[in-house]
Amino acid sequence: MDSEKTKGVVVPLVEPRLERGGEAMDRLAGDDPKSIGESSSAPSLVDESWLDELADGLAGTAWVECDLGARLPSGLLSELKREVEILDKTEAMTRAGIGRGIDLLKDRSVRRDKIVWMDGASAPQAELFRFFDQVRDGLNRRLFLGLKRYEAHYSTYQPGDFYKRHVDSFKGRASRMISLVLYLNDNWGLEDGGELRVFDVVDQESPVGLLRPETGRAAFFLSESVPHEVLPARRTRYSIACWFRQDEVPLPL
Numbered sequence: 001m002d003s004e005k006t007k008g009v010v011v012p013l014v015e016p017r018l019e020r021g022g023e024a025m026d027r028l029a030g031d032d033p034k035s036i037g038e039s040s041s042a043p044s045l046v047d048e049s050w051l052d053e054l055a056d057g058l059a060g061t062a063w064v065e066c067d068l069g070a071r072l073p074s075g076l077l078s079e080l081k082r083e084v085e086i087l088d089k090t091e092a093m094t095r096a097g098i099g100r101g102i103d104l105l106k107d108r109s110v111r112r113d114k115i116v117w118m119d120g121a122s123a124p125q126a127e128l129f130r131f132f133d134q135v136r137d138g139l140n141r142r143l144f145l146g147l148k149r150y151e152a153h154y155s156t157y158q159p160g161d162f163y164k165r166h167v168d169s170f171k172g173r174a175s176r177m178i179s180l181v182l183y184l185n186d187n188w189g190l191e192d193g194g195e196l197r198v199f200d201v202v203d204q205e206s207p208v209g210l211l212r213p214e215t216g217r218a219a220f221f222l223s224e225s226v227p228h229e230v231l232p233a234r235r236t237r238y239s240i241a242c243w244f245r246q247d248e249v250p251l252p253l
């Protein structure tokens with residue numbers, strides 16, 4: 001796999017939030033001003049020392065690989081998996097990039113996954129959003145990023161689907177600051193492909209990490225500076241992508 005040559009330029013992503021429109025997205029957690037910087041009465045899902053490690057890793061190497069399986073409430077990952085499996089059979093799941101007219105063809109050559117945005121309404125999503133709230137607050141306290149909200153979607157990659165090397169945010173936009181990907185696939189073998197390949201922030205053609213998308217495995221990284229790609233999957237691959245953002249409302253393109 002590592003012999004595979006990575007070519008081409010890093011493709012900055014167009015803000016997917018702008019594709020969505022619609023009222024539902026205004027309900028994303030993180031829009032709730034009460035939840036910013038306040039401790040909630042619900043028990044904490046994240047411990048301070050783990051947040052210290054996460055913040056140190058992001059500040060030091062710009063990306064961190066971790067296992068959220070043990071940190072999230074038991075059963076949550078399988079509930080999320082069940083939800084995305086159901087959504088995957090419905091119209092809710094749409095091709096990432098659809099809706100941008102002439103850009104569509106280009107997008108298909110860059111990414112092939114399907115996505116559905118999360119609104120935090122179902123019980124497992126609400127629980128996951130509580131975790132996201134705590135991560136956002138914890139990172140704000142440590143790194144002074146001023147993260148105000150986040151957006152998240154499920155992704156599915158069918159066999160053959162990929163996502164070419166890209167960064168998640170344009171530099172200087174102060175929009176998407178921290179990316180998180182969380183995987184929902186049991187018994188993912190080497191033969192299943194679909195790894196997340198992470199590249200060096202300086203030498204952007206040099207791979208520095210390869211993650212198997214096994215249930216609970218996750219990566220956090222700086223959205224503007226860490227190039228990454230999803231290698232072609234050989235079986236259906238489920239994941240959640242989340243971006244912690246500095247802006248209150250999406251910026252115009």
Ligand SMILES: O=C(O)CCC(=O)C(=O)O
Nearest residue numbers: 163168181196230239241
């Ligand atoms: O699913 C992954 O491993 C990464 C997906 C990704 O890079 C993205 O959605 O921007």
Ligand SMILES: [Fe+2]
Nearest residue numbers: 166167168228
């Ligand atoms: Fe990405």
